[in-house]
Amino acid sequence: MAAVLIRLKLTILLRSLGRDTSRLVSYLIGAIVAAILVIGSLPVAVGLRAGSVTDASGAVAAMSTVTLLWMLAPLLMAGVDDMLDAGAFSVLPLGARRLIPGLTLAALVGIPGAVTVAFALEQVLVWSRSVPATFAAIVAALLGAATCVVLSRMVTSVIARSLWRRRARFLVTMVLPLIYLAPLVLDQFLERRRSSHGSAAAHHAATVAEWTPFGWAWAVPWEVARGAYADALLHLALATALLLTLVVLWERVLDVELTTTAPRQAGTVRVSRAPSRRSRPLTAIARRRLLGWRRDPRLTMQAVSLIAVSVLPVLPALISSGGSHPSGLLPLALSSVMAGVLIANDLAYDGTAWWMQVVAGVPGWVDRAGRALAIGVSILVFDALVSVLQIAVGAHTAWLAVSGPLVGALLISLGLGAAMGALDPGQATRRGANPFAGNAGGGARGCLTAAVMFVVPAVLVAPVIVGAVLARHSAIAECVVLAAALIWGSGGLGIGIWWGGRRLDRGAPEMLGKLRKFA
Known part of the structure; x- marks a missing residue:
């Protein structure tokens, strides 16, 4: 065996x-x-x-x-676990004792x-x-x-x-x-x-x-x-x-x-009043993504991973140093990178259910903007909680000086992720399967995507970082840098949403073919 x-x-x-x-x-x-x-x-x-x-x-x-x-x-x-899912052997007359050595x-x-x-x-x-x-x-x-x-x-x-x-x-x-x-x-x-x-x-x-x-x-x-x-x-x-x-x-x-088999749906779904017709596509996509954090076990593990990767590596150092550790801003920077990775892999979690958007005629830019809105809001809430935690442990940080580079990096990461997600759906496990299950090359591919999402925003936000360093002794100059970071980041986000939307509009059938493996 x-x-x-x-x-x-x-x-x-x-x-x-x-x-x-x-x-x-x-x-x-x-x-x-x-x-x-x-x-x-x-x-x-x-x-x-x-x-x-x-x-x-x-x-x-x-x-x-x-x-x-x-x-x-x-x-x-998620996705770096063994590609041999034990549940696939449930139709065969094999016990766990025979499968474990193999x-x-x-x-x-x-x-x-x-x-x-x-x-x-x-x-x-x-x-x-x-x-x-x-x-x-x-x-x-x-x-x-x-x-x-x-x-x-x-x-x-x-x-x-x-x-x-x-x-x-x-x-x-x-x-x-x-x-x-x-x-x-x-x-x-x-x-x-x-x-x-x-x-x-x-x-x-x-x-x-x-x-x-x-x-x-x-x-x-x-x-x-x-x-x-x-x-x-x-x-x-x-x-x-x-x-x-x-x-x-x-x-x-x-x-x-x-x-046994894992239940396909955990809990009940409460149907609420539909939003207005004008805002329905954008808000529906964002709302579905936000609800997924709580209802979809695969997205729940994403939230846990975000906390583990961003906060926990520096939390002991922050506590032991009274908040003065230089790595205190690392969670905020890593969360910006994670935002791009999350939106780049977001279509994979929809699977072939994405066909409903195609049939309904939802423009591609609306899909990209809705997902960016949901993930961006989630990351901002996360960053706010991390900042409160740092203040609670006595962190001394020039928040106005660092806010420009952080906001710029977040917006650029979202734009880059929106573009990459339209080019390739990313990696996810099948719905109802082991949330940790992976496939051939999935772990290496995910690491490569994360590397791209880290390097490109760091390069594009470099001018903002230089401006923040030069303006660190003037509150007015820091406000100017923050405003410039918002404009610069919004431009990157807008370009990513526009390009990703055009890509989805032109290649919807091909994208559905790629999404079949996540159904």
Whole structure:
């Protein structure tokens, strides 16, 4: 069964890449970046191998971070999960126990799996100091790689199932940011230890990481290398127990998934009075998008990802520094980038239901403007809440000086996203399927889109940033820069909506063909 699933994944991967040139290019770029990471880390592994055991302990913290990323990455970026959805096997007489080994091995076929395997082999190189340590490193590589996959699949399966229930969805939305925050608080603790101990940074980081579930397996060869065999046996027992527990939990979740289906609609829909005829198309599109944040589990995960990517990485630093940390403006800048990514992928969440707009004769610019309005308002509300939070922790920021570049970046990102979304619908999972499920090249393609959405607005808003720097000592000059940023950003937004609307008007049939895979 494992060989069948691996061949199935390879077949899906090759056929999907062969049908879509842009996806193939994105996948190749992702493969090149992964190769650079692996090749670049090889000299580091060789250096750790030649150094002392204390210096080599940094491999424990590094591999613990890899395990943590396997759990967080599918939650932060929807669409990077395994393309083999277990629910597709519900029509076959197969139990979860037969599928788990094959799904685990198939998950390692791809860019993330290949990088993880390469890193696991490099940590074997690091600990190849003696026969016992080498053998322990091989065991750790097997346990650690399996834990990465099973932990990721178990967590995403449980959350995906919960997101189809309104109360559970609210609980997940509240709990997930706290899960993201835990390792960041741990990082702040390690940062303080590094600042106080200097040269022993790797040792202190490994000491903390080895007693977390993410580092139990990777700490076994370190304990063997330094002669602590009792601690090595304890970590081996903990890592084995963790893997077995995750397998049992995943088996139960898969059994439920193979015998039931997720509800297609969560909760009831209340029909309200229709708006006026003049504003109906624009406001209806914006209202439908705003309601999707609460009703569609896939869009709910977008909201969680926005919070996790923008706020949580700098929240511990802001709190510990009393609000004076220089990265305090990073959440506002990242939210502007996320606005462009959201509108660029928005059509994919409509799927073939977009045909109703085509039949109704809604102009393309109205579609682009309605989606930009909904996402822009959502981001502005989010930015306002972040600003209030920064003020609450004592942040001292020249809000008038930074508002110009931030507003300009937001408007330009929305315009660029409106244009890119009309050219390609983006990435989304099928309605009713696992909100974390992905497809071949989807993760690499999403990363490429995010990179474009980050670089282009940064270049276009550079004149506003220069003006804000020059006008930082004059309130009147700062107001002039803000007004210029509004005009400049509005021009970029208008051009993006106009060009995207023309593209949709001319290529509506082709766009519907692209949207079929998201139906």
